[in-house]
Amino acid sequence: MSKTFADLVAFLASFSHDPYRFVLAAFPWGEGELAGKSGPDDWQRDVLNDIRDGLRTPDSVIREAVASGNGIGKAQRLTDVIDTPDGPRTWGDIRPGDYVFGSDGNATKVIQCRRYKSIPFYRVGFDDGAYLDVSSGHLWAVKGRNERRRGKDWRVMSTLDILQAGVTRKAGSNPHAKQWEIPIQGAAAYPAQAVDVPPYYLGVWIGDGGVGSSRYTKPYPEIQENLEALGLACNRCDGDVVYVHGMGAGLRSYGLLNLRSSERFIPDAYKYNKAEVRRDVLRGLMDTDGEVNKAGSLIYSTTSRQLADDVMWMARSLGGKARMQPTNKQGWYYKDGKRVDCRDCYRITMTLPFNPFSIKHRKERYKADIQHRYRARYIASIEPIGEYDGMCITVDNKDGLYQARDFIVTHNSAIVSWIIIWAMATHEDTRGVVTANTEAQLRAKTWAELSKWYRLFIAKDMFHFTATSIFCVQEGHERTWRVDAIPWSKDNPEAFAGLHNQGKRILMLFDEASAIYDEIWNVAEGAMTDSDTEIIWCAFGNPTRPQGKFYECFHGAKAMWHTRQIDSRNVKISNKQQLREWEEQYGEDSDFFKVHVRGIFPSASDNQLISRQLVDVALRRELEQKLYKFAPVIIGVDPAWTGGDMLAIVIRQGLYSKVLELIPKNDNDLAVGRKIAKYQDDYGATAVFIDMGYGTGIYSVGRDMGRSGWRLVSFAEVADSDEYANKRAEMWAEVKKWLEEGGSIDDEGLADELTGPEAYINRKGKLQLESKDEMKKRGLASPNMADALALTFAFPVHIDGSRNAKYRRARRNGKLRRVGTL
Structure with missing residues (x-):
């Protein structure tokens, strides 16, 4: 040294x-x-x-x-619409368990959502005309000039970080040169779905098809060869007109057959389909109305504004970059010595990671080696737009990134x-x-x-x-x-x-x-x-x-x-x-x-069903016996699902509850059944409710022993009330009400488990509880004790004998809700 x-x-x-x-x-x-x-x-x-x-x-x-x-997290406006594997979704409707597109284009699961009220938003514009409304703290994976020149990896910056560092930079005589590049998105992996018309033919017909007919008009023999390779019968007549047999019904089914060029669009069945389908549609469109300029840029022209938007969307969904030209091209011709103006023509310029042509002269002009800077997307502007409600999500993938509106890649x-x-x-x-x-x-x-x-x-x-x-x-x-x-x-x-x-x-x-x-x-x-x-x-x-x-x-x-x-x-x-x-x-x-x-933990996460504050109060609550002794005794049993889980046995009597035992997962149903039977006798339980998932063997032991009041409960079965997605969601909602009305718990572990699962309103408008598998993906243990407590609310339990009079009197006096909290 x-x-x-x-x-x-x-x-x-x-x-x-x-x-x-x-x-x-x-x-x-x-x-x-x-x-x-x-x-x-x-x-x-x-x-x-x-x-x-x-x-x-x-x-x-x-x-x-x-x-x-x-401060404020990486939020987007609740009213934004984004493309997901299930089609367009309003941002505020996204829930844990839903899927969005990851940066690579594959579906990635949403594992957490967090909402914000009235927070500052900014409109982040991109050099291809797309934009996204995000919060000041929204995170972006970006590369600046320094990272690009030195081959460095992406860095994460918030919206405000970028604004403070300068959205653009001075380069020579250009005071607003591009500075911040975002990752190029992968092709969105929509699930495959059946279509009535071959995708390539659909693109050809939308580009140059005849109104009310399945014919198209184009001189290029490659188009006809492609269609015949698909098994379609084609006849060329009248110069450039080609009739394609058997396609009229399919075009009519999508509402296209009788539309003029200026009215045409790409049907959703093709837009929200696998990448191969979208590529073939785009190839048919580009073979008819596409071109390549000397610089290698791809151009598509149409008199339909809807079709122009669809083509731009299609290119972006396939990992490309697309922009509508700011001025429309307007053609004209002379008739009877007078000039006749044509419709506005919308022009889309794009770069794509694949050659979209099969027409020879266009295919040969495609430049596969176009410079990266022409394919990349850059942040062009950031402007404040006011305060709005927002939401951020966490996704279950390695880089934490997902694709937002117009397939813009943004960070977790x-x-x-x-x-x-x-x-x-x-x-x-x-x-x-x-x-x-x-x-x-x-x-x-x-x-x-x-x-x-x-x-x-x-x-x-x-x-x-x-x-x-x-x-x-x-x-x-x-x-x-x-x-x-x-x-x-x-x-x-x-x-x-x-x-x-x-x-x-x-x-x-x-x-x-x-x-x-x-x-x-x-x-x-x-x-x-x-x-x-x-x-x-x-x-x-x-x-x-x-x-x-x-x-x-x-x-x-x-x-x-x-x-x-x-x-x-x-x-x-x-x-x-x-x-x-x-x-x-x-x-x-x-x-x-x-x-x-x-810097203090919340009482409840945004999607949390039961708050920590509620269980902490229940954990400290001490009850006098007179407040619950008149109620029936119910035992809930939630067997272990995996080797790391514990079988939980919980007892409840009115507002009182107690965790009786936790048992490591095992296959000895006889021993577990006998143990439950002893608890039933010791506590005088009227009912024993057992989760059906892994509890059928235990239930069979009880039945063979002649036990009364034992019953299997399926978490997935239909709830008694229409407001819940299934029985498990209903039982957990009852637990929450029970805690609010004075229920007590005796175990710290149970308290932690009660605050674990998240809940949300599903697409059918029903309360849905997060599954055990989803919890484990978030790093939380299976809530077996909490599920065992929830099982004690599965069904109404009636009391008999001397207890009936006290029970009815307590219910009449408003001290107890009906069966739900017994």
């Missing part, structure tokens, strides 16, 4: 147990990019000092969780970077892992921010920085002294299991931790077992969800974590005027203000 390198290591090592002083010493505050800045904000200083204080206790894992107010901190550099620079052979909610967030936001601070670091030459790691340049330490950016995967959580570094330092850092799968947290815990090792685990995020491991850091697991909740009103760079307006509009105790300003 050279003397200079050794001296630098020794200097930095003096800050080994003081990250705040390290940050002050390691970066050029007040100079260059940091001009006007003197160091961390107060809250950042406090977090760094929390780590310092934790290092003073040997052999203890430092766990620091920070929830911060996050400094202190994180300081902690990484401090941990690396002040302890030899530090090993660490950094992850985030999505790979896009990790690569384009978390790691991009680290790149900035690495560049400013006074000792950056000690380390080599790549797109996925930062490691020591000293020979022999490349593998032992490093931090890696690792995207998490619910299918491969073991990727986080191998982080051990006995006797040295380990750093585990979660960014946007609220959306990281629970199993990743569990696996990461296994790296916290090395003795005589400095172990630092930091989790940063926005308090958007009142459940999950990040939420637990501030609640059930609070004893293990040092936590801070950052109020934006106390942050130097926050917009204080905007925060005051939100406080006046929503109130300090509203969930909106809690999440976006105060």
Whole structure:
């Protein structure tokens, strides 16, 4: 090790147990990019000092969780219409479980929706004439001039980030040159559907077909050859006129046959069909009325405005770029010595990732090697349009991106970077892992921010920085002294299991931790077992969800974590005027203000059926026996679905409930049946309701034993009330009403499970509850205890004997609802 390198290591090592002083010493505050800045904000200083204080206790894992107010998320207007695999949908109607198109064009599932009231919106215009109305905090994956020239990856910027950086740039004499490129969208993968007319012929006829006839008029023999290759019978007569037999009925079925050229359109059955169908329609259109100019641009002309819009939409849906020319071409001709003006002609220019021609002379002019900059889409303008209600979504794909209207691809901190550099620079052979909610967030936001601070670091030459790691340049330490950016995967959580570094330092850092799968947290815990090792685990995020491991850091697991909740009103760079307006509009105790300003978890997520506040009250509630003893005793049994789940047995009597037992999944129905029978006898239960899914064997045991009151319940069966999608949704709604009316619970785990499932109004206008599989995809455990409690509301239960009089009297006095809450 050279003397200079050794001296630098020794200097930095003096800050080994003081990250705040390290940050002050390691970066050029007040100079260059940091001009006007003197160091961390107060809250950042406090977090760094929390780590310092934790290092003073040997052999203890430092766990620091920070929830911060996050302003407005990446929202779109509720009234927007977007294209989805199910056809056009109004944005505000999208629900978890629905599908949108991912950036690659394939269907991707919506796993979370979040709504906002009266937030500032901007209209983001693109160079092809498309636009999207989004919130100020909406995230975009973009490349600027620097990223394009240096071959760098996409970075994530908010709408305001782009506005502040400059939407366009000056290039020579052009003061408004393109600057921000967005990803080229993949071809939208609509499901296949049957059509009555071959797609290529449909395109040919729409372009040059005769009114009221299946003939077309065009001289090119390739068109007829293509149609005959499809098995169509064609006869050429009268020069360029070709009759195609047997197609009239199909054209009539789509309402096309008697339309003039200026009235034609592409039917929905072809637009919302697989890519091959759309390509063939477009090929027929381009073979008749398309052209290629010298620059290689593709042009389509039509007198139908609707058809022009359809062609533009079709090109974009196939991964192309299309724009309607700002001025219309108007033809004319002379008749009887007088000029006769023709209809306006709409012209679409486009670039496509495939050759859309089969006509030889046009096909040969197509340029497959057209420069990327002509295919890419660029942000052209950003203008404020006022305040509207909005919604953002989270999608279940690797990059977190989805296609919005007109197939625009859009997305799903400094202190994180300081902690990484401090941990690396002040302890030899530090090993660490950094992850985030999505790979896009990790690569384009978390790691991009680290790149900035690495560049400013006074000792950056000690380390080599790549797109996925930062490691020591000293020979022999490349593998032992490093931090890696690792995207998490619910299918491969073991990727986080191998982080051990006995006797040295380990750093585990979660960014946007609220959306990281629970199993990743569990696996990461296994790296916290090395003795005589400095172990630092930091989790940063926005308090958007009142459940999950990040939420637990501030609640059930609070004893293990040092936590801070950052109020934006106390942050130097926050917009204080905007925060005051939100406080006046929503109130300090509203969930909106809690999440976006105060850094406090909401009482309920936007789609949450049962709020945390409701179950917390129920958990603390103590009931006198006289309030429930007259009600029937009901047992609910929810068998385990998978090996990681538990069979749950819950008892309820009126407003009282108790978790009797949790049993690991097993196939011994006889033992479980006997156990339930004993509980029935011990508690005098009138009814036992068992989930049919995996409970038929248990039910059969009870029937063979001659037990009375046992009954199977199908979650999927029709609800008694029309307002619910199925029996499970109805039972859970009854649980919510029961809690509101004074129900009590006795188990923290049950409380967590009750707040887990989300609910929404489905397309039939009925309340739909999120399935167990959907919950697991969000990183939540199966709510077996909560489902067992819900089962106690499956059917009315009658009481007999001496209890009847007390029951009827209580009901008459309004102390109990009818059967639902017994």
